[in-house]
Amino acid sequence: MRFMMIVKSAERSGPPPKALMDAIAKLSDDAAQAGTMIGGGGLGPTALGARVRLSGGKVTVTDGPFSEAKEVVGGYAQFELKSKEEAVESAVRFMELHKKHWPGWEGETEVRQMFGPEDFAKTA
């Protein structure tokens, strides 16, 4: 089963502590070594982004930053795992690192299953 981990938090000016980045790098290495993490990346500031929205039959483009948003997506990763529990466990470990290395930081990791061939077979 493939999962997308979507990490959200308030947009901050300061960079994350080096200890956190090191710990995350170690966790990513471990996940790569375990053959579970198959892709991922960090996202730039919303100031460099834009939103393209369809509403009321009208497509509008709004340039960043998205100052009204409480939390924005900061990064994502794709995992191939056996179960949702395994995905949740991986996300818990990721958040524990934040707890340890970035006091005061708040945010969430959303764990979402991606569709695989077995889901297509079911709907067919």
Place this chain on the structure above:
Amino acid sequence: MAATDTHRAIDAVWRIESPRLIAGLARIVRDIGLAEDLAQDALVAALEQWPQSGVPDNPGAWLMATAKHRAIDHFRRNTRLERKHEELGRELVTKEMAVPNFDAAIDDDVGDDLLRLIFTACHPVLSPEARVALTLRLLGGLTTDEIARAFLVPEATVAQRIVRAKRTLTKERVPFEVPRGAELAARLSSVLEVIYLVFNEGYTATAGDDWMRPALCEDALRLGRILAELAPQEPEVHGLVALMEIQASRSRARVGPSRQPVLLLDQNRALWDQLLIRRGLAALDRAEKLRAENLRAEKLSGAQGPYTLQAAIAACHARARTAEETAWPRIAMLYEALAQLAPSPVVELNRAVALAMAFGPQAGLELIDTLMAEPSLENYHLLPSVRGDLLAKLGRFDEARPEFERAASLTRNARERELLRQRAAACARESAPPQPQ
């Protein structure tokens, strides 16, 4: 957290931690059967304690510490056992005191331990079935029941295989180590064979089967990716990973809406998984670069390995945005290299198809005709099927028709049989003048 939630969390922790746990323990006790028993003991302890105490901050270290205490108990209880065990017990206690930090005990050389575990589980002294079962159990973290469902055999059979395999490893005194020198190549190919066997078992499972069967592809990919991290200098490991990633990228396109198989050239390429293709092409690139480096260092013969060659063929399809863009001359060349490396009539048949696609049906037909007397292809429906197709393309319909009929009589797939009969009928219509009855 409710007790059932905790149990599910423990399952997840087990799946993540058990290979490293068993590998680390096996290094100390030098017996993968005992190592697995100790790891299982630790799991039982977790199931007893965590629902009350909660999942510890570092569950891997907790399991390792618990397993190590059990190991010490085990050796102390068995003081009257053979002297070898006593020595091991003392070594264990010494190690225990020397390494009080269980965190570090897990991280120390865990890669090497895992590699030793893979090589031991795939040891040629075991039958291929036993290797597969043991590898999935110890490194894939699958339960006996899951392995049984995946391979469509009774659970007792798998349990037996695993017990016997462990016994054989002990009896044959298979050392818990990574083979070196001349032995490495042969042993590595045994490991790759096991992983690819697991992959193919999943890949050939049709839709609608138990989901455990297609999931074997993911298990094999996971094992392959682990191996690629542990043995990054081996070109064929990356070759196998590349082959599996690219083949798995097509899973979604291989089955049609009514679950019928869809052949490669008819697949909707928009359904191919681009992430897996990118990973596959990157792995293939690594395999080819390593081989080039080894060649420069004169460590290896010039031959590309069979998995890398098959991956290169798969990559030709993956790179083509449409079936028409396929680089058939290159595929024909790669099949030729593969045929030289591992001669096989099936490889020749594939080469004939590639030749026909690259240089016209006549070029393919000439090679096919040399295969007609091949005993191993006597009942292989694809031979007459391909020959019929090439003959029909050349307008030789009255020769094509019996080939399609023969292929139809040989295939076990009802849908394919129907298709082949239709083609035979079409040939009969095209034949002119009609044969007098």
